[in-house]
Amino acid sequence: MCATCGCGDATGPRVSVVAGGEHEQDDSHGHGHHHDHDHDHDHDHDHGHGHSDHTVILEQQVLAKNDGIAVHNREWMRGRGVTALNIMSSPGAGKTTLLARTIRELGRQRPIAVIEGDQETRLDAERIREAGASVVQVNTGAGCHLDAEMIDRALRALDPADESLLLIENVGNLVCPALFDLGEEGKVVLISTPEGVDKPKKYPHIFAVADLVVINKIDLLPYVEFDVDACVAQAKILNPAVRVVVLSATTGEGMDEWYEWIGSRSAISPVAVDN
DSSP, rough: OOOOTTTTTOOOOOEEEEEETEEEOOOOOOOOOOOOOOOOOOOOOOOOOOOHHHHHHHHHHHHHHHHHHHHHHHHHHHHHOOOOEEEEESTTHHHHHHHHHHHHHHHTTTTTEEEEEEOSHHHHHHHHHTTTTTEEEETTOOOOOHHHHHHHHHHHHHHHOTEEEEEEEEOOOOOGGGGOOOOOEEEEEEEEGGGGHHHHHHHHHHHHHHEEEEOOOGGGGGGOOOOOHHHHHHHHOOOTTOOOOOOOTOOOOTTTHHHHHHHHSSOOOOOOOOO
């Protein structure tokens, strides 16, 4: 169980490779290492009750351990020129659609790999595989976010190519994913126009840590009540330095700006490629 937010279950996350329609289980229990990390993967457990000071200490320990593993993940990926982006949103905002289009349009320029996070199923991972990227599914069970240890295990199963773009689709949640460094080069928060304009006010922490905010589904603006300028202003109040990209992953409008931002986080600058 995650001591920070209380999520998770006794079985822990399940990591599996999705290839050619066949599901090949890999490292379900976290045994073995593909790359060299000098950390253990024992879970901290606290069975005390009613002691808020113990809870705070345990939370600090959990996050410190996570941050240590994230440092190793980041060093391992940087040593191979892998650019990792952590994409976070509420369920249904369009993360998988954005990733699939990105894979189809940029995949001919550089290798793209995906770590797909969901509580259950491999449905999104299958969509990613069909789009043309190598993908590993992380099923978190009752867990509401990915953490650095899960990414460590997924990296061993995925083994992304040197100089590849690694897209991490976090579990749909605008709260807990903000707390956990995964070793990424950029944090992306995706919201969509049907969700309403007040997401930054309701979930300020995730917007405060974001490097990029993507407002998706602008093709639906004629049919929903959503003020783009007001939403951008809210995000900027929380995070004055954050960049905002407005796009439709369905129609392709605004995608060039998304690709330009990817290039700004990477040594390799992608450009849009027509299908």
